[in-house]
Amino acid sequence: MTVRVRFAPSPTGYLHIGGARTALYSYLFAKANGGKYILRIEDTDLERSKREYEEAQIADLKWMGIEHDEGPDKGGDFGPYRQSERLQIYKDIAWDFVKRGLAYPCFLTSIELERLTEKATSENKDPHAYHGQFRDLDPAQAQKRIDAGEEYVIRFKNPGKTWEFTDLVKGHVKFPENMVGDFVILRANGMPVYNFCCVVDDAKMEMTHVFRAEEHLNNTCRQLMIYDAMGVTPPRFGHVSLLIGHDRQKLSKRHGATSVTQYKDQGYLPAALANYLCLLGWSHPDETDIFDVNELGDKFGYERFSKSSAMYDIAKLNFFNEQWLRKLDDKDIAAGFDRFIPEGSEYHNQDEAWKVKFAGLMKEKIQLFSHINEHLPIFFDAAVDADDQYNEAMGWETTPQIKEYLKAQLADQTTNVTEEQVGEWMNYLKKELKIKGKPLFMGTRVCLTGRAHGPDLKTVVALTPIKIIKERLA
The missing domain is CATH 3.40.50.620 (HUPs)
Known part of the structure; x- marks a missing residue:
């Protein structure tokens, strides 16, 4: 199988x-x-x-x-695969049920049906029982009414037995004998209802297993009746x-x-x-x-x-x-960023090598491509993020020294900073100006990036346009 x-x-x-x-x-x-x-x-x-x-x-x-x-869109041996293209199949089976005494035309109008349901509900009676009003109508009489143009639906006769099956997820399921009444399988406009056409299709398409949400569990009762009427073994159901x-x-x-x-x-x-x-x-x-x-x-x-x-x-x-x-490969991440960074961003003016390096730096800082927009200011906005830690670092006595040194180093530079330059600056500040530890690392960071924290400092600075860095140091 x-x-x-x-x-x-x-x-x-x-x-x-x-x-x-x-x-x-x-x-x-x-x-x-x-x-x-x-x-x-x-x-x-x-x-x-x-x-x-x-x-x-x-x-x-x-x-x-x-x-x-x-x-x-692909076809197959069991088509058509749109129910709107299978309507004659449903009608033929519905009328076959009628001929076999398993279903019948019901001439209750929607207004009459609503009244009967309301009456039964108010009397604490089963509303489904009233829906079977025409179940024993003589077939010849029913045909006369149909030929006269009277509106009707086709209802399936509940055979009045207990239905049960073993669900792949829920285990043994048993439905009460009177859980449903005689239910509609073909509407007045000739369209089939879900519980009828899905069974016909699953049977005709030889489905062996059906997985669906548990909210469909109660539908299985009606569907088992249809499978039985068709003489077909139901598929194995799994209600997730x-x-x-x-x-x-x-x-x-x-x-x-x-x-x-x-x-x-x-x-x-x-x-x-x-x-x-x-x-x-x-x-x-x-x-x-x-x-x-x-x-x-x-x-x-x-x-x-x-x-x-x-x-x-x-x-x-x-x-x-x-x-x-x-x-993902850094190139694929860069392509993802391209989709979610606004067109007017300076990001789009950078070359492919820059974008790939940027992607490699930022991929562990985000959960979604769109989150990258939150991180762009550190590269393209000269404004600083003056939080408490930034203000604290700017207040250290060594930070002005760092700032003046960096301004002097960049005074005549027109190209972007390299990672090697940043390393050389750090070595000079450490050896010659005797600035070490937190004052060195955070002090340099706030001066160059305008933030107390962020991605790898050398890479960030190397990816930041020189004009942005100079504006921060001004």
Whole structure:
């Protein structure tokens, strides 16, 4: 048996971070078992579904390294891979259910249905029971009403039995016999509902495993009924833990960025995001945190999924991004900086060698490419950062001596300072002026950089335009 796992997003918005995690788990499980990972687009919500969202979701998945084997842009033996292109398949199966007595046309209007539901609720009765009003209507009579143009939906008959299954994450799950009533599978406009079409597709596309968020767990009850009616063995389900924020509520916009596109635009690295998402509900067998998800191989399995909700922590994601950023070549870091430093910055006037050296110096000072903007003033702004430590250093009796010496050394210089020059100056100040220790190192730093602390002094000074240094010493 070939393992077949799918990810089936709705193109009604950008790819949610929770959906990205589900896609990642599905992809990794398929690869770990030598199987196929399939992308299916669930676009039956015609009003909200947009092709631009579909394209953006595919682009985001590929950016994260999640490449599907079959899908709307690649084709395959089980297409079409958009539900909007499979409508006749759903209609044929729905009407086959009707012919077999497993489903029926229901002529309740939305207003009547709402009234019945409200009445049942007010009487503390099961509202679903009223939805079966037409379940025993004579088929010929039902057809007459349909031919007369009466609006209807098709409802599936709940066979009235207990449904249970073994979830790959949650373990044994058993649903109450009367958990759902006769539920709609085909709407009045001919469009299928989620719990019907996803089962039809998973069956027709021969899915062997389905991973999704635990909020879909209750949907499984209806879906098991559909599989049974189709005479198909259900796939193995794995309902992974929810992503929650610090308030322990389901992850939403109030917790910050929620789409992959937003994280991509903010400069997060795809390897870092995938690495972090992988650990939100799953643990590495070697108990390691920083790893390339594409190198997991058969180490990835459902046995290490957690049943508990996973807390999404942006500070932790930033830490992961920092670790992955440090793995990059300095040229790649420089290219990343180019994207996030404003066009008008003096940075863009520097040559490639300068940028690469700058990247090597600064890569351990940031967590995101965009953070580099906080560090640019030390290189391109003559203004000083006069905090308490700066003022203290400037107040030492040796600092004016250092400043006057440096001004004299640079009086006629028009080119940037070299690291060797800085070393020579430090040696002179130490040997000839007898300035040592903190007064030497911090005193020289505040004079040349305008700050009490910062990256390696020699490299910073060598990367700072000579005119900026002279302005600070003026």
